[in-house]
Amino acid sequence: MQVKAKLVREVGNWVSGDRFWNREQEVWDLKELLGEGANVLIAAPRRVGKTSLMRKLCEELEKGDYRCLFLDLQRSQSGEDAVVELGVATRPHQTLWDRAKELVRDRAERIESLGTEEFKLTFREHLKQNWQAKGERLFDALAGDDRPVVVFMDELPILVNRLLKADEYTITPERRKLTDEFLSFLRGQTIKHRSKIRLVVAGSIGLEPVLRQAGLSATVNTFTPYELRPWDEETAMGCLEALANNYSVVLREGAARRMVEKLGSCIPHHVQMFFNHVYNDTKRRAQHEVSLEDVDRVYMHSMLSTRGHAELSHMEERLKLVLGQRDLPLTLDLLTEAAVVGVLTPGASMALARDNAAAAEPGASAEKPQDVLRRVMDVLKHDGYLVDNDAGAFVFASLLLRDWWKGRFAAQFTPAAARGGP
Ligand SMILES: Nc1ncnc2c1ncn2[C@@H]1O[C@H](COP(=O)(O)OP(=O)(O)OP(=O)(O)O)[C@@H](O)[C@H]1O
Ligand SMILES: [Mg+2]
Known part of the structure; x- marks a missing residue:
């Protein structure tokens, strides 16, 4: 008899061990790429499981010939900060950690007993001048190891976006130069140490x-x-069956499929959320079984309730990071049009872009509406919000996201066709 799989639920944090589902193919593909010496840039929609996959890959690679360093750059502000994080990330590997500490020998009394926090402060001080040359020494030290090193940089795009735009969300020539220097530094290191160091990059924005x-x-x-x-x-x-199995929930014939159909796009985080709501519902009803009607009701009343709004606020905040305050109204309009009308046509997109340009403060920007539109659509397509419907227009990739969006913004929105433009 085949033993049915079990999975422990998790809604929010990255997952591992008995909470991690599937992704064997992706782990295989990425291992293959890294084995061929590639540096990898993972592109994906939000909440798809990038961090979990990178952690999993880390674990798998370490069973083999690699050493893996994991950096979360979400809070880093500069190139120096990223190098500090890289130094700190050597901590789990004694030989690499010893080499990293060697770099601050002149600044510390006894590097042998240097703790992580102390190292962080000392290394930061050390990098204050000419961080690139000193950062290069750290990379040289990593490359001196007997095993190839894979450096995972989660949320590098957030750091790059911050370097480029700061808190005003605007690109200036100085910020562009800083960003160029930082990325060219990383690029230089990957070229110099091609055979020994690989980078894997991902982030919650593209x-x-x-x-x-x-x-x-x-x-x-x-x-x-x-x-x-x-x-x-x-x-x-x-995944739904394995979760159900672990919590003694019985998904009746067709219930799992119905859940997947409701989501439209099986973003792992949404799959887990849906199960969680269904499970809580069985507890409320004091029954183990879940019918198609239960699925529909839970979708309507729980999935589309306030919880979705918290997710949306986070999405809006990420869109604002990438596109800035100025492009945000058009971004929201385009998504609302796609949610309310069900499709975003080129004509409607252009009408909304013109409308937004006309509504902007006089002299706010000399940019043509079609250029703004191109920039916004680039993000919405790349980051997986909208997909081509094969008829020259765009629709939401996720039906859940579409329904959330509609619930939140439809009331105050006039679709492009009803605006009576010029
Ligand atoms: N392989 C997986 N198995 C089970 N659940 C997963 C898996 N990957 C992701 N999830 C679900 O998605 C949630 C988010 O995972 P994770 O943080 O890895 O995603 P992410 O793509 O890094 O998100 P973000 O876009 O916010 O950076 C987890 O809490 C879990 O509910
Ligand atoms: Mg992540």
Whole structure:
């Protein structure tokens, strides 16, 4: 008899061990790429499981010939900060940690007993002048190891976006120069240590659209893009069954498929959220079984309730990071049009872009509406919000996201066709 799989639920944090589902193919693909010496840039929609996959890959690679360093650059402000994080990330590997500490020998009394926090402060001080040359020494030290080193940089795009735009969300020539220097530094290191060091980059915003905005795409041309997609239907249904099995929930015939159909796009985080709501509902009803009607009711009353609004606020905040305050109204309009009308046509997009340009403060920007539109659509497509419907227009990739969006913004919105433009 086949033993049915079990999965422990998790809604929010990255997952590992008995909470991690599937992704064998992706782990295989990425291992293969790294084995061939590639640096990898993972492109994916939000909440698809980038961090979890990178952690999993880390674990798998360490069972083999690699040493892996994991950096979360979400809070880093500068190139120096990233190098500090890289130094700190050597901590789990004694030989690499010893080498990193060697770099601050002149500044510390006894490097042998230096703790992580102390090292961080000392290293930061050390990097105050000429951080690039000193950062290069750290990379040299990593490359001196007997094993190849893979450096995972989660949320590098957030750091790059911050370097480029600061808190005003605007690109200035100085910020562009700083960003160029930082990315060229990383690029230089990957070229210099091609046979020993590989980088794997991902983030909750796409790096490529951000760099296109600044004309800096060439700085990442040593990276191989890898597209991480939502689960397919079978995988998502397998996940739901494994979750159900672990919590003694019985999904009646067709219930798992119905859940997947409701989502439209099987973003792992949404699959887990849906199960969680269904499970809580069985507890409220004091029953184990879940019918198609239960699924529909839970979708309507729980999935589309306030919880979705928290997710949306986070999405809006990420869109604002990438596109800035000025492009945000058009961004929201385009998504609302797609949610309310069900489709975003080129004509409607252009009408909304003109409308937004006309509504902007006089002299706010000399940019043509079609250029603004191109920039916004680049992000919405790249980051997986909208997909081509094969008829020359765009629709939401995720039906859940579409329904959330509609619930939140439809009331105050006039679709392009009803605006009576010029
Ligand atoms: N392989 C997986 N198995 C089970 N659940 C997963 C898996 N990957 C992602 N999830 C679900 O998605 C949630 C978010 O995962 P994770 O933080 O890895 O995503 P992310 O793509 O890095 O998100 P963000 O866009 O916010 O950076 C997890 O809490 C879990 O609910
Ligand atoms: Mg993440």
